[in-house]
Amino acid sequence: MKKQPITVRVASWSALHPGRAIATWFAFVALCLVIGIVSGTHNAVAKDYRIGESGRAEAIATDAGLERKPTEQIMFSARTGAFDEAQARKAAGDLGTRMQALPEVLDVKKPVLSENGRMLMLEVTMKGVKREALQHVDPLQEQTAAVQKGHPDLVVQETGDASVSKGLNKQRGDDLAKTEMITFPVTLVTLLIVFGSLVMVGVPLLLALSSIAASVGLSMVVSHLVPDAGVGMNVILLIGMAVGVDYTLFYLKREREERSKAAGSLSPEALVGIAASTAGRAIVVSGLAVIISSATLFLATDIIFSSLATATILVVFVAMVSSVTVLPGLLVAIGRRTSRRAAHRAANGKRTRADRPERTGRMFTALLSPARKHPLATLVVSALVMLGLAAPALGMQLRVLNKDTHSRAIPEMRTYDRLNDAFPDRRAEHWVVVRAGADQRTEVRAALTDLAHRAERDPMFSDHPPKVETSDDGRVSLMTLAVPHRLSSPEATGSLDHLRKDYLPATLGKVKGAEYGVDGPVAVDVDYLIHQNDKLPIVVGFLLLLTFIMTTLVFGSAVIGLVGVVLNLLSVGAAFGLVVVFFQWGLASTLFGFDPSATSAIGSRVPLFLFVILFGLSMDYQVFVVSRIKEAAMNGVPTRQAVLEGIEKSAKVVTSAAVVMVTVFASFMFLHLAEMKQIGFSLAVAVLLDAFIIRIMILPAALTLLGEATWWPSKKIRRARSEMAENGGGRSATPLTPAAPFH
Numbered sequence: 001m002k003k004q005p006i007t008v009r010v011a012s013w014s015a016l017h018p019g020r021a022i023a024t025w026f027a028f029v030a031l032c033l034v035i036g037i038v039s040g041t042h043n044a045v046a047k048d049y050r051i052g053e054s055g056r057a058e059a060i061a062t063d064a065g066l067e068r069k070p071t072e073q074i075m076f077s078a079r080t081g082a083f084d085e086a087q088a089r090k091a092a093g094d095l096g097t098r099m100q101a102l103p104e105v106l107d108v109k110k111p112v113l114s115e116n117g118r119m120l121m122l123e124v125t126m127k128g129v130k131r132e133a134l135q136h137v138d139p140l141q142e143q144t145a146a147v148q149k150g151h152p153d154l155v156v157q158e159t160g161d162a163s164v165s166k167g168l169n170k171q172r173g174d175d176l177a178k179t180e181m182i183t184f185p186v187t188l189v190t191l192l193i194v195f196g197s198l199v200m201v202g203v204p205l206l207l208a209l210s211s212i213a214a215s216v217g218l219s220m221v222v223s224h225l226v227p228d229a230g231v232g233m234n235v236i237l238l239i240g241m242a243v244g245v246d247y248t249l250f251y252l253k254r255e256r257e258e259r260s261k262a263a264g265s266l267s268p269e270a271l272v273g274i275a276a277s278t279a280g281r282a283i284v285v286s287g288l289a290v291i292i293s294s295a296t297l298f299l300a301t302d303i304i305f306s307s308l309a310t311a312t313i314l315v316v317f318v319a320m321v322s323s324v325t326v327l328p329g330l331l332v333a334i335g336r337r338t339s340r341r342a343a344h345r346a347a348n349g350k351r352t353r354a355d356r357p358e359r360t361g362r363m364f365t366a367l368l369s370p371a372r373k374h375p376l377a378t379l380v381v382s383a384l385v386m387l388g389l390a391a392p393a394l395g396m397q398l399r400v401l402n403k404d405t406h407s408r409a410i411p412e413m414r415t416y417d418r419l420n421d422a423f424p425d426r427r428a429e430h431w432v433v434v435r436a437g438a439d440q441r442t443e444v445r446a447a448l449t450d451l452a453h454r455a456e457r458d459p460m461f462s463d464h465p466p467k468v469e470t471s472d473d474g475r476v477s478l479m480t481l482a483v484p485h486r487l488s489s490p491e492a493t494g495s496l497d498h499l500r501k502d503y504l505p506a507t508l509g510k511v512k513g514a515e516y517g518v519d520g521p522v523a524v525d526v527d528y529l530i531h532q533n534d535k536l537p538i539v540v541g542f543l544l545l546l547t548f549i550m551t552t553l554v555f556g557s558a559v560i561g562l563v564g565v566v567l568n569l570l571s572v573g574a575a576f577g578l579v580v581v582f583f584q585w586g587l588a589s590t591l592f593g594f595d596p597s598a599t600s601a602i603g604s605r606v607p608l609f610l611f612v613i614l615f616g617l618s619m620d621y622q623v624f625v626v627s628r629i630k631e632a633a634m635n636g637v638p639t640r641q642a643v644l645e646g647i648e649k650s651a652k653v654v655t656s657a658a659v660v661m662v663t664v665f666a667s668f669m670f671l672h673l674a675e676m677k678q679i680g681f682s683l684a685v686a687v688l689l690d691a692f693i694i695r696i697m698i699l700p701a702a703l704t705l706l707g708e709a710t711w712w713p714s715k716k717i718r719r720a721r722s723e724m725a726e727n728g729g730g731r732s733a734t735p736l737t738p739a740a741p742f743h
């Protein structure tokens with residue numbers, strides 16, 4: 001007897017022992033959460049983010065004890081009327097005394113009056129490193145609030161990297177709660193329309209939520225191997241809800257389809273067996289495709305992409321496992337109950353919805369009509385539409401989405417803007433780091449003085465004298481050059497370009513053997529973008545190659561592999577084109593009222609993340625649709641007919657799954673974070689285009705035109721047809737092992 005696939009064997013055990021399977025699954029989820037909570041999350045530290053010249057300069061400064069400490073700025077201004085400087089200085093003195101007494105505070109500088117004389121600033125330097133300051137900023141904010149309470153005539157406001165990060169985290173948490181309020185009801189309604197049963201609706205939601213919970217716990221454990229960059233939770237929720245519901249949906253629909261065809265002649269265990277051998281296998285292949293696609297993000301050698309990849313791999317793996325382990329047990333438990341009710345209704349001469357045959361529906365029949373009647377015209381027109389949508393992507397402009405793009409609904413960001421307006425020299429900074437021999441101090445000092453003079457004469461830099469710090473051993477120096485321009489402005493990046501290409505080679509470059517570089521917020525953004533642009537071809541190249549190889553191996557056809565890659569490229573290209581139109585060109589601001597700061601350019605991480613994730617998700621539909629086509633072809637149906645038959649059978653479930661995915665992804669457009677808006681929008685439109693144009697129009701038209709060449713070079717289908725011809729007809733899917741009571 002031929003050995004059954006692992007998916008069928010696992011489903012067999014689950015179906016024969018539904019109680020144990022269900023209990024084991026929820027015990028696994030609980031165990032993941034407990035272990036995760038006990039182990040805690042290991043967050044990425046400063047050195048994990050270092051990239052390029054800025055990263056090397058930061059490492060030199062850190063080794064010498066000159067690393068930039070986290071700072072908080074507290075602003076004092078008049079609530080109404082004229083600004084009382086004396087009162088503000090008194091309040092600042094009170095706050096300074098309070099701050100100095102805190103164990104989290106390293107130093108408190110003297111208050112500084114703005115040039116317009118309307119605002120006083122107190123700068124507080126915290127202990128520790130910038131990345132960890134978020135965890136220690138609460139006591140500082142409490143003292144600021146206490147001083148505000150004691151001086152009601154003043155406006156006392158705090159900002160800084162730590163307080164801004166805290167505000168962002170709070171906003172992100174509120175946003176995620178909002179997406180849940182949007183996603184769950186719409187998903188519930190969609191599933192209710194598809195299944196017409198609250199019991200069946202609860203199954204996808206239950207497995208999706210439990211998969212997310214288990215993934216959260218596992219992500220905490222894995223963070224000790226791959227540090228968490230703070231993006232994992234968003235991705236687990238975003239991807240987990242989508243694929244968790246989708247995988248369950250594909251399995252459920254296949255089980256219902258087989259139940260309808262069997263008309264009561266097969267047991268719930270046998271129906272689950274058929275679903276396991278067909279949809280279960282497709283789920284595993286699809287899940288592995290998403291996992292392999294996501295793994296290519298590790299090639300970017302960037303902590304944020306590594307976190308994104310880890311979160312995606314974990315949640316997809318857990319969702320895939322839940323669909324082929326506990327789901328069969330749940331379906332058998334529900335199926336037994338349904339069978340008893342069906343028998344009771346049959347005795348009373350009534351029919352249940354499950355007894356009715358599955359139909360494609362008029363809408364899907366109409367959508368498939370062009371591909372059936374005019375495949376060449378459908379292929380050409382649809383491809384041109386997708387290429388037209390992709391065209392704007394050629395003008396895509398990438399930018400690191402920094403403080404300039406954060407939502408101003410965060411109070412600390414509004415204070416940050418007021419700080420920049422009152423003290424324009426503090427908008428951006430360049431930190432020039434140089435390391436040389438201890439005997440070269442005089443030479444280095446002269447070079448830095450020359451550099452300062454050059455910067456003072458350049459309008460791209462502040463005309464205030466730069467600050468210079470030197471390490472205890474005299475080998476490392478750090479000069480802070482202020483830039484009176486916003487972080488993402490051409491002037492700020494232009495000043496960095498002047499430094500690196502002109503000023504540093506002409507000054508520090510003349511110090512023999514000196515090692516130097518520029519760090520700072522502007523430099524970090526520029527280096528990050530350069531790093532990503534360098535890694536993009538590598539990641540994309542490996543992704544295309546792996547997608548082709550995997551599809552070819554799964555379906556035994558190089559043609560299917562090539563078609564899959566081309567269709568995925570069309571889908572991704574169209575999504576990129578639309579994100580440019582809506583965000584870079586500003587249409588999203590007009591239609592949705594988005595903040596213009598979120599729509600002036602595309603986030604630097606968006607294209608690479610989307611390219612990888614969209615390729616993986618597109619493989620979902622490719623695997624499910626082509627699996628049905630191949631199944632029909634293996635049963636003796638001519639390829640052209642098998643194409644239409646397979647797509648007709650999968651059209652409703654694919655579009656239902658797409659609606660769920662689109663809902664989940666679109667809900668992220670309502671987050672405040674610009675990057676998440678762009679990612680949510682791109683994923684939503686890509687899935688929509690993939691489900692309604694790629695899989696219903698372009699794919700059937702292309703495969704219809706290819707005919708038998710679709711399966712080249714595989715001989716499997718020809719061999720299967722020959723066997724059926726010898727046996728005198730077609731064959732049907734085998735539920736499971738014929739000897740098992742499961743059958």
